Structure formats: C-alpha cells, structure tokens
Amino acid sequence: MKRVASYVFFIVLCGLALSQPKKDRKCLREKVITFPELTISNWPPCVCDSTLNKRVPPSPCLFSLATPSHPQDFSLRWLVDSKQYQMFIHNTQAEFKGLTFNMNQWNSVCATWDANSGLAQMFVNEVASIKKAVGTKVSFKGNPVIALGQYQTQYDGGFLQPSIFTGFIADVHVHGQVLTTRQIKTYMEAKTKYKLGDYINWHNLMYTIAGSAQVEEKHQVTFYTKEEQQ
Numbered sequence: 001m002k003r004v005a006s007y008v009f010f011i012v013l014c015g016l017a018l019s020q021p022k023k024d025r026k027c028l029r030e031k032v033i034t035f036p037e038l039t040i041s042n043w044p045p046c047v048c049d050s051t052l053n054k055r056v057p058p059s060p061c062l063f064s065l066a067t068p069s070h071p072q073d074f075s076l077r078w079l080v081d082s083k084q085y086q087m088f089i090h091n092t093q094a095e096f097k098g099l100t101f102n103m104n105q106w107n108s109v110c111a112t113w114d115a116n117s118g119l120a121q122m123f124v125n126e127v128a129s130i131k132k133a134v135g136t137k138v139s140f141k142g143n144p145v146i147a148l149g150q151y152q153t154q155y156d157g158g159f160l161q162p163s164i165f166t167g168f169i170a171d172v173h174v175h176g177q178v179l180t181t182r183q184i185k186t187y188m189e190a191k192t193k194y195k196l197g198d199y200i201n202w203h204n205l206m207y208t209i210a211g212s213a214q215v216e217e218k219h220q221v222t223f224y225t226k227e228e229q230q
Contacts (some may be wrong), residue, residue: 027203032168032218059086060165061151062109063172067142071152074140076111077163087120089113089135096132099124108188112178115139126188128181146200148172170218172205173197 058080065074072088078101079086085096099122101107110123113134120134145152151163174197179187187194196203209215 026205026207026215028170028205028215029203030218031215032170059151059163061149061163062165062169063111064147064150064152065140066145066147066152067140069142073144074113075151076109077151085109085111085122085124085129087111087113087122087134089120090138092135094120094132094134096122096129099127099129110179110184110187112184114178123184123188126185170202172200172202174200 059077060080062076062078063074064072064076067073070091072091075088077086078084079095082095083097083101085099085101087094087096102125108123108125111120112122113120115137118133118135118137119131121131122129145156148169149165173187173195175195176199179195183195186192
C-alpha cells in the first residue's frame with residue numbers, strides 16, 4: 001500500500017533499492033523521496049534489439065518486487081497512453097481502468113492481492129476498482145529485490161527506460177496480509193492512525209539511495225488566485 005505524489009509525472013524512486021549493502025534505517029515520516037532525472041546510469045540497463053527504432057509508450061513504474069523465480073513477481077505501473085494501472089503478479093498482468101492519476105497532485109494508491117483467492121484489487125484516491133484474478137495462487141517465495149520507481153527486468157539488475165518514474169513518493173507500507181476495506185479507507189483519509197506495514201514500514205525503512213534521488217521534507221503547498229483568497 002502506498003501514498004504517492006505526481007508532480008513531474010507520478011511517484012517514487014530512481015535508484016532506491018531495498019536489498020543493497022550499506023543500508024540506512026530511518027523514519028521517513030513527513031518526508032518524501034525526490035527523483036529529478038530520467039536516468040538509469042547507476043544500473044546496468046537491458047535493451048532488446050526488437051525495441052530499437054520503435055516508440056515505446058511511457059509507463060512509469062511505481063513499485064517493483066523481483067524474486068529468483070520472476071523478475072516481475074509483483075509490480076505496479078501507470079500506462080500513460082491507455083490511462084490505466086497495470087499490475088503484474090508472478091509475471092501475469094492485469095489492467096485496471098477508470099482510476100485517476102492526477103498530475104501535480106498527491107495521489108493515494110493501494111494495490112492488494114490475495115494468494116488464497118488469486119484476486120487483485122486497487123484503490124486510488126478513495127475509489128475502489130473491481131477485483132480481478134491475476135497470477136497463480138502461490139505466495140511470493142525467495143529473497144526479494146524491491147525497487148521503487150524502476151521496472152526491474154532481471155532479478156539481479158536491469159531496468160526498462162520507458163518505465164522510469166520522476167516525481168515524489170511518500171508513505172510506502174507493504175503488508176504480509178490483505179488489509180480490510182476499512183483499514184484502507186483509514187489510510188487514505190489519514191484522519192486517524194493507520195496500520196503501519198509489517199513488511200515495509202515507511203516509519204522504519206531500510207533503504208539505499210543511488211543516483212540523484214534525495215530524501216526531503218514533505219511540503220503541502222497550495223496556490224490560490226486572488227479571487228479565491230477573498
């Protein structure tokens with residue numbers, strides 16, 4: 001589950017890997033990670049010959065979890081051309097239409113998948129999608145490599161250029177079990193204390209910063225016209 005922001009594009013990390021050596025563990029409450037450049041210079045990119053001289057539609061990746069079995073064991077992207085979210089579970093994909101992706105505004109995004117039923121669902125800005133069957137009914141296995149803002153093409157490295165994200169991200173939490181609708185609603189409304197992640201906890205996050213990504217204070221800035229201020 002994650003709350004993200006889209007300023008230049010949409011959310012989070014251009015070289016933040018949660019499985020690298022020399023990690024920091026810090027509370028990032030009220031902070032964001034800024035990704036100012038479309039770059040994969042700090043990682044070995046993989047380019048297929050079949051994609052050369054072809055236009056690949058941009059599809060910024062919000063979250064990517066790779067395991068030895070699947071480079072896309074769980075990932076979430078926004079497909080710009082078709083204006084829909086794309087979820088991968090065990091390298092099987094599903095698209096979710098009708099959900100918003102507001103530019104230059106904070107977007108609250110939650111993606112869930114139940115290994116028992118195989119059903120996936122998304123919640124974006126307090127709107128729920130339908131449920132879809134995605135992937136095989138098998139839990140994630142193996143030591144994961146997790147990246148935000150990069151679409152992993154291999155377990156041990158390799159990113160896809162059109163899927164690089166630029167913008168801000170904050171409040172990332174990953175849970176080992178599917179949250180209830182009420183718990184998700186509490187998180188998105190941020191009116192009361194919500195359940196922190198037991199797998200990834202933004203308030204106690206082990207991470208590594210690479211490239212030009214930076215940790216900054218979260219700012220809530222709203223600009224008003226003279227008419228609105230009266």
